[in-house]
C-alpha cells in the first residue's frame with residue numbers, strides 16, 4: 001500500500017514512517033522543508049508542500065491508499081486538518097488515520113483541542129473510512145524539560161495533582177501503523193493511554209528516583225509558568241497550553257478501564273510504563 005504521512009518529520013510521524021518502511025510499505029512524507037526531507041529515512045519519498053498553501057495540494061494529495069492525518073498545534077491547525085479531510089476525499093484516499101487528543105471534549109476552550117473536535121467531526125461526516133487515535137499527554141514532552149530537571153532539580157510541566165494517563169509516543173506510532181495497515185480498525189476510535197495515571201508530584205518523584213537526586217514539582221501556578229515560558233514558546237502556545245493545564249489541574253485526564261482496554265486492543269500488548277520511559281531517558285541523558 002502507498003501511505004501519505006503528514007507530520008512525518010515530527011515526534012509521532014517520524015516513528016510511523018520508520019514503522020511502515022520496516023513493514024515494506026511505500027511511504028510518502030509531506031514536509032515544508034527540503035532540509036528536513038534530507039534527514040528522512042532511506043526509502044521514504046518526500047513531498048514538498050504546505051497545508052496552508054493551496055497551490056501545493058494537487059501535488060501532495062495524489063490518491064494514496066491511506067493518509068496519516070496529523071496537524072501541528074498552532075493558529076492554522078483547524079484549516080490544515082480540514083484541508084487534509086477535503087483533499088483526502090477529492091483524491092479518493094481509501095483510509096484515514098487521524099491523530100486527535102484523549103477525551104478531547106473535556107477542553108473545548110483550548111484552541112488545539114477545539115480544532116481537533118472540528119477535524120474529527122469533519123472526518124466522521126466525510127464518508128471516508130477512518131480511524132481516530134486519541135492520545136493522552138506524551139511521555140516524550142519531558143525531553144523539553146531536560147535542563148530544568150538536570151540543572152535546577154525541577155519538574156516544570158504544571159499538570160496538577162488529579163492525574164493524567166500519559167502515554168509513550170512510540171506506542172502512539174505503533175497504533176497508527178497497525179491502523180494504517182490493518183483494515184480491521186476502520187470506523188473505530190481508540191483512546192491511547194498509559195497504564196498508570198501520574199501527577200506533577202509523581203513525575204518529579206520518578207525523575208528523582210532515576211537520577212538519585214532531588215527533583216521537585218514546579219507547582220500549579222499558571223501565571224508563573226506562563227511568565228517563565230514566554231522566552232521559549234510563541235505567545236499563542238503559552239495561551240493555549242495554559243488553558244489545557246488549567247483543565248488538567250481541575251479535572252485531570254485519567255483513562256477509564258474501558259479506555260485502557262482500547263489501547264491494549266490496538267497495540268496487542270500492554271502500553272509502555274512511565275517509569276520505564278524515565279529510566280531509559282535518564283540513562284540516555286547520563287550517557
Ligand SMILES: NC(=O)c1ccc[n+]([C@@H]2O[C@H](COP(=O)([O-])OP(=O)(O)OC[C@H]3O[C@@H](n4cnc5c(N)ncnc54)[C@H](OP(=O)(O)O)[C@@H]3O)[C@@H](O)[C@H]2O)c1
Nearest residue numbers: 007008009010011012031032050051052071072136137138
Ligand atoms: N504532545 C502531546 O502531549 C500531545 C498529546 C495529544 C495530542 N497531541 C497532538 O499531536 C500533534 C503533534 O504531534 P507531534 O508532536 O508528533 O508533532 P511535531 O513533532 O510538533 O511535528 C509537527 C509536524 O507537523 C508538520 N507541519 C507543521 N506545519 C505544517 C504545515 N503547514 N504543512 C504541512 N506540515 C506541517 C511538520 O513538518 P515540517 O516542519 O517538516 O514541515 C512536522 O512534521 C498535535 O496535533 C497535538 O495536538 C500532542
